[in-house]
Amino acid sequence: MTPGSNVPLSAARITVDVAAPVRLDVSGLLLTGDGKVRSDDDFIFYNQPSGPGVAYRSGGGTAPDAITVDTAAVPPDIEKIVVTASPDAAGQTFQGIEPTATVRDADGGAVLATFTPPQLGTETALVVVEVYRRGGQWKVRAVGQGYANGLAGIATDFGVTVEEPAAAPAAPPQPAAPPVAPPVAASVAPPMPAAPPAAPPAPAPAPGAGKINLDKGRVSLQKNQTVSLVKGGRPLLSQVRMGLGWEPAFRGADIDLDASVIAYGPQRNHIDSCYFGKLTILKGAVKHSGDNLTGEGAGDDEVIVVDLGRIPPEATGLVFTVNSFSGQKFTDVAKAYCRLVDAATDEELVRFDLTQAEPQTGVLMAKLIRQFSGEWEMTAIGDFVKARTVRNMVDPAAKAL
Structure with a gap:
């Protein structure tokens, strides 16, 4: 498939796995007609592996993670399920990584479609494909939209509540054990490793990394x-x-x-x-x-x-x-x-x-x-x-x- 293209699904139960040279965390979000989740329960990932009509399956590091969609069990107010991916290693981008989504018949295993998003760079998370219904027919669309602010950026865009950690107390003057990472809401994203207390800001994206449009002229x-x-x-x-x-x-x-x-x-x-x-x-x-x-x-x-x-x-x-x-x-x-x-x-x-x-x-x-x-x-x-x-x-x- 090419970005923006779509194909009708010939199976009621399909599995989308996303493979890459590195381990990826794959998740799914159930969206209503306004493009938002109904609640944090509609965010399906390894800490919350099942929802209505949608389930997460871990590859265990030896096979790609996958999202399974049972279209017959998806609630009527859900119009699409987006499948996302992000590198498992903290802070890693998609530079030099070519993830490939494979859509299969969940029961027979037949390949229905494949999609490799082109020209990825500084993105740290990606909406890979979306499974959606149109006129009573379920289809899959190739997306390939990248985010520079990780899986939390995708989750926020689609209405998942990302809890801000409480401010840490002042450090005592004596040397102390390394701080423990503040908790993140279990329904949002996998916990990230703790950062050093005075970590410098992330570097700005390289020139040309963002999407250019025609607003500034030729x-x-x-x-x-x-x-x-x-x-x-x-x-x-x-x-x-x-x-x-x-x-x-x-x-x-x-x-x-x-x-x-x-x-x-x-x-x-x-x-x-x-x-x-x-x-x-x-x-x-x-x-x-x-x-x-x-x-x-x-x-x-x-x-x-x-x-x-x-x-x-x-x-x-x-x-x-x-x-x-x-x-x-x-x-x-x-x-x-x-x-x-x-x-x-x-x-x-x-x-x-x-x-x-x-x-x-x-x-x-x-x-x-x-x-x-x-x-x-x-x-x-x-x-x-x-x-x-x-x-x-x-x-x-x-x-x-």
Whole structure:
């Protein structure tokens, strides 16, 4: 699955386990229609392993922890169950850790879906997936939303009471035994190891660790950076243009490249491709400007118009690619870039300049991924592949989602 995608559940009882190279604490929260728990009893974790229709199972350190959901036993006022994960080691982030959620038939063991959240960094806790009901049908949605303030941050967001510890008495002048960690409410989170009395504040997140949006104007991305297409608190769901441009690296040499966009579903399944040979896909929500045979001239060489609000729900990911049908390599190309432009105002919103080149015939430039909340995110890719046609780009692009 890709972030924001969903699949219907074919089993009434399902288990979600979350595996990683390190041990993770996995928990579940039962949420009503307002996105909150009814009480702290709706927070299911190892100190409170069962609730109505939801149960926690420990992996004992040799297998991943899991949350089981019996959809038939979930109370009618509960609309979703979110499954969260956090590293067991105190203060550890998800940097370099790729957790994978696997949704299984709890009775037969068949795998129904898998999801690996992309590009994690300074997050110390994660909403991995949510199991929710819609129109009488239960579904699972890939989320991948990170929190920098740990499991307590997630719990607070969803209405769990996090009790503040009482102030510790002044230390006596004589040396004393190390202080014992103050108690934390049993229904909130596993107790954390005691901190030294005068611990320094946590360092600020590294630049780029937070989610960037469009509120401060044009965003210039570097490879693997992501921007949320949200402006003024609202998702950008209007028409945008993805302009792709390049110039010949050597004066007098034409360079014939083809820009395309490939649409995928929630299981990275290929839905359709928009390129010079097929100028419209997804019922007109994506349109191509046509082929440029030389790369000469200022401005965008090829443009793909995307109506974000009209993308059908089965399409959750768009990957923008450039390939050389004639076999010319990207070492023969200069100033390759892609840029996202507001079609109504001509305002450039996001830009990614390709700063390196490899002797390959294809490049994955950027991707647009629909999030579970409805907004779209754009991520710069910049990966080179051996592919001369859009058909050859389908598999590499799916792996980049």
